[in-house]
Amino acid sequence: MSQLQPVSRDEALLALDALLNAMPPVAAMGVRASAGDGDFLRLQAPLAKNLNDKGCAFGGSLAGVMTLAGWGLATCRLQAEGLAAEVYVADSQLRYLAPLYDDLLAEARLADGERWPEVLARLRQRRRARLSVRALTLDRRGAVVAELDARFALIIPPSPGDAPP
Amino acid sequence: MSQLQPVSRDEALLALDALLNAMPPVAAMGVRASAGDGDFLRLQAPLAKNLNDKGCAFGGSLAGVMTLAGWGLATCRLQAEGLAAEVYVADSQLRYLAPLYDDLLAEARLADGERWPEVLARLRQRRRARLSVRALTLDRRGAVVAELDARFALIIPPSPGDAPP
Numbered sequence: 001m002s003q004l005q006p007v008s009r010d011e012a013l014l015a016l017d018a019l020l021n022a023m024p025p026v027a028a029m030g031v032r033a034s035a036g037d038g039d040f041l042r043l044q045a046p047l048a049k050n051l052n053d054k055g056c057a058f059g060g061s062l063a064g065v066m067t068l069a070g071w072g073l074a075t076c077r078l079q080a081e082g083l084a085a086e087v088y089v090a091d092s093q094l095r096y097l098a099p100l101y102d103d104l105l106a107e108a109r110l111a112d113g114e115r116w117p118e119v120l121a122r123l124r125q126r127r128r129a130r131l132s133v134r135a136l137t138l139d140r141r142g143a144v145v146a147e148l149d150a151r152f153a154l155i156i157p158p159s160p161g162d163a164p165p
Numbered sequence: 166m167s168q169l170q171p172v173s174r175d176e177a178l179l180a181l182d183a184l185l186n187a188m189p190p191v192a193a194m195g196v197r198a199s200a201g202d203g204d205f206l207r208l209q210a211p212l213a214k215n216l217n218d219k220g221c222a223f224g225g226s227l228a229g230v231m232t233l234a235g236w237g238l239a240t241c242r243l244q245a246e247g248l249a250a251e252v253y254v255a256d257s258q259l260r261y262l263a264p265l266y267d268d269l270l271a272e273a274r275l276a277d278g279e280r281w282p283e284v285l286a287r288l289r290q291r292r293r294a295r296l297s298v299r300a301l302t303l304d305r306r307g308a309v310v311a312e313l314d315a316r317f318a319l320i321i322p323p324s325p326g327d328a329p330p
Contacts, residue, residue, distance in 0.1 A: 019218050022218060023216060023217050023218055023223055024193075024213070024214050024215065024216055025190075025193060025194055025214060025215050025216070025223050025225065025226045025229075026223065026225070028189075028190060028193030028194070028214075029190055029193070048189070049189050049190060049193075050189065050190050051188060051189055051190070052188050053184050053187060053188055054251065058188055058190050058191065058229070059229075059232050059236075059253075059254040060190065060191070060225070060226075060228060060229025060230070060232050060233060061190045061229070063225060063228040063229060063232065063257075063259075064190075064223070064224075064225025064226070064228060064229060065225070067224055067225050067228065068225060071224075086219065088224075088261070088264075089224040089261050090260075090261055091258070091259060091260045091261060092228075092258070092259045093256070093257070093258050093259075094228075094256060094257045094258075094259070095255075095256045096253070096254050096255055096256060099253075
């Protein structure tokens with residue numbers, strides 16, 4: 001069976017922080033989940049751990065934190081729904097609009113037109129679904145300095161108790 | 166003036182390694198330049214420093230190493246040409262094709278149809294140019310597990326000795 005005990009969204013955020021810290025490159029970037037409600041997720045990371053050669057934020061860190069925001073949005077929602085699905089990034093488009101001299105703050109939401117009920121129904125029915133996410137990196141004044149559009153694959157792996165296909 | 170003393174390509178690779186190590190998130194990923202000839206650049210990083218929650222390479226690290234490969238390709242070539250230009254990533258498209266359970270190995274080359282002489286002529290003339298790069302991540306058998314197409318902005322900053330515009 002693929003059903004886990006559903007957890008509250010706060011518990012999902014705490015579980016996400018533990019997952020983030022368990023990944024060496026993510027722990028090195030100092031990424032932590034600072035807010036989320038199931039429809040959006042905010043991650044933050046200190047600039048000092050993410051500097052490039054020009055004294056502003058490394059583009060690879062922006063890519064990493066925005067990708068993680070999308071991945072974490074999906075991971076938290078699936079946990080809150082009690083679904084034991086894996087979340088893989090499939091592809092993404094990134095635009096770097098301005099250098100960032102502040103701490104990193106990325107927010108992810110579903111892409112326009114994407115809706116959780118439909119995605120979850122598809123996932124429960126076929127054990128696989130695609131999820132389109134949009135993430136933004138904001139500076140301290142709230143201006144967008146980088147954007148990511150990404151698609152994730154949600155996959156419920158077979159478990160020992162499942163009937164053979 | 167924007168002309169620096171031209172350096173050999175080996176010196177440019179060593180200088181690149183120093184630049185990579187000076188960036189905290191890049192040093193944390195253990196990225197180093199392992200080969201390059203001015204038309205391609207190969208970067209490597211150990212899997213252990215770039216693990217995700219599934220025991221394979223973190224997508225953000227793949228994005229970071231491929232972006233750095235493109236950035237480094239441009240940086241090395243500009244140094245070899247004696248051009249003191251800054252290199253900024255402007256946008257990128259990433260495709261994640263398969264999980265990677267090996268050390269990270271990324272190779273960057275100019276995109277199809279892009280040629281250094283034209284890019285360098287544009288940069289020398291206008292002090293700004295765009296550069297399109299393609300980077301691949303390969304597994305230990307040489308299969309492509311992730312792809313990046315990126316555009317970089319090359320910019321020669323004004324220097325104190327320049328005449329005012």
